[in-house]
Amino acid sequence: MERGHVELEVCPDGVAVITICNPPVNSLAIPVFWGLKEKYEEALKRDDVKAIVITGAGDKFSGGFDIISMEAIQKNGDLSQISWVSVDLKTILIEGARKPSVAAIQGLALGGGLELAMCCHARVAAPKAQLGLPELQLGVIPGGGGTQRLPRLVGLSKAIEMMLTSKPVSSEEAKELGLVDAIVPAKELLPAARQWALAIASFQKPWTITLHKTDQLEPLGEAREILKFAREQTMIRAPNLSHPLKCLDAVEEGIVSGGLAGLYKEGEVFKECVFSDTAKSLVHVFFAQRATAKVKGITDRGLKPRSARKVGVVGGGLMGSGIATACILNGIQVAIKEVNADFLQAGIDRVKANLQSRVKKGKMSEEKFKKTLALLKGTLDYNDFKDADIVIEAVIEKLPLKQQIFSDLEKICPPTCVLASNTSTIDLNLIGEKITARDRVAGAHFFSPAHVMPLFEIIRTSNTAPQVLIDLLDFGKKIKKVPVVVGNCPGFAVNRTFFPYTQASLLLVDLGLDVYRIDRIVAGFGMPMGPFRLADLVGFEVGLASGMTYLEVYPDRVYKSMLFPLLMEDKRLGEKTRKGFYVYDDRRKAKPDPEVRKYLDKSRSLSGVMPNNKPIVLSDEEVIEVIFFPVVNEACRVLEEGVVSKASDLDVASVMGMGFPPYRGGIVFWADLIGAKRIATRLNQLSKAYGDFFKPCTWLEHCAATGQPLRSPVESSKVKSRL
């Protein structure tokens, strides 16, 4: 299907208005580029056209190069359809034309959209539009002249900052920076842009060819210093990524050898990047993230969400207060319930502290702080839940307590109120067992800290009503989370997939590897922290309790290490006691502790798993395999059992919930890049050496044997669906 087109209208004042039409964001699909060329040539030829305005249909200028086309290019390996755009279309035809062009920017001008605007001779914007070059977020670099024109408009430092962070600036900031020439009310945008274009044509306003501009560029020596510093920072912040450095190479070429040379370099680098695994992974995550909101059989029924205006939270502990914070931060009223005044005050204080930390960081004004906090009400009884739209229970993981709470809630809450539990392990069917309206029960699983972590796991049981899921999806979006609907099983999708992560790490320790080396390797792979630093953060009591849950349900896949109990015997419980695998100072900075050695030795001798009592030797790559291949194996079980409806949901969940590096595309995408065959072969070897913990599951073996990707839909005959 052809996507997008371009329209041309010649106004009586002699201005040709060229409009990009490709909803919802006017992305620059291939037909749009051809349309731009055709309409431009027409406008340049016509005698009744003096000047040109480029704009986007509706309320957006353009969201940039069409990422659907980018994915297609990555698949077919053919860049020829767009290789003419940067120089032939933008630089020669538009920027080099004998008639001036003005970009009329509304809503957003991102990536290729801003690049198009920058090759115009001026830019007029409506208030509050977003302008930026977020290409690095997709694993590519600006490939339509952005690496050359942005520094020439706003200076090198700011341009580098905008590209490396992928953060847009508002029209207002863009005006100050010199990226836009004027801001006018949205209604006057087109007339103002037309006037501006005519003023350029009659030489009353400057006819600026950005690629030839040098006045904003720093002197060469200073520019080199800025680039050097940017490279150093990039290597620290993103040691596994090469495309930000390549982006800086393209910028440098333009600074040293001129804009045109820079454009050619940019083209070469774009080509290298677009076919990289990094770009493929990040494009996959972009679409996968948006696809989580589409749930077959649920979101295609035409149901309308019942918007959540008031949420009840049961329990003001760490999770409850985090959930309450997430709600009030997004304008939703909250009643938080505790069992006594002290606990309630502690819960409210936690919410306050969460907000205050924003004030301290300059992200929230005092006034906004007060307004936000006013949305929170503390309560000791359920009366305040009488008009709640959603109630989320977030008390300790004790089934009878949760069952009692749900019975109470059913009596007091309106019949349309969604009854959700933030449990991370308990079967939701059991939690809702004592109530009549089981179709109202679902899981609303947040990740700690709940007001910060982006993932929101919505758990459905076989009884959960579609309307409840629609309401929770809407609620998730409202509180700016990425909601993923999953089935009901121990650990649900995320914790279940990742439980072998700690298990395998504990086994490696008993086989003789050092905890700190493991943590370094795993962090080097791109996880926010290694498994032992994470265990410290979560706390050993919690870690051990969830280990016990998995031991009950998946006994063949739990490695029974003594390491946690040994540390706990000496009151080393993790970060909260300032001693776990690491020791912590007042600022929570973790330092390896030589004393840990004795616990490791004891655990090793109790386990007796070291072959011939000698530590095994593994390369860094092998360590990653031993830790992450069992995670892939569990992900395959999750797919096999239909706990998620599509593999990309698990990719998003692993990235958003566990911090799996997005530039690896998520756990299943990453596994498919390696190949099921290699993973299954390695797991079979490990299984022979170290037991059933590593044994590949049916889906993994099936894909290894058939060459099918792991992400392919599991045939329904194989699915024991939990959805």
Ligand SMILES: C[C@H](O)CC(=O)SCCNC(=O)CCNC(=O)[C@H](O)C(C)(C)COP(=O)(O)OP(=O)(O)OC[C@H]1O[C@@H](n2cnc3c(N)ncnc32)[C@H](O)[C@@H]1OP(=O)(O)O
């Ligand atoms: C050569 C060039 O230098 C290379 C490039 O230009 S690469 C592209 C650079 N542009 C970007 O990275 C922008 C990507 N898009 C975004 O950040 C956000 O979508 C946005 C800020 C534009 C809009 O956000 P928001 O309003 O929350 O809506 P969001 O749900 O994300 O997007 C709406 C729809 O537009 C689609 N979309 C957004 N940007 C798109 C793009 N550039 N290409 C194709 N589709 C796009 C989304 O997939 C989504 O589709 P769906 O409804 O079918 O799921």
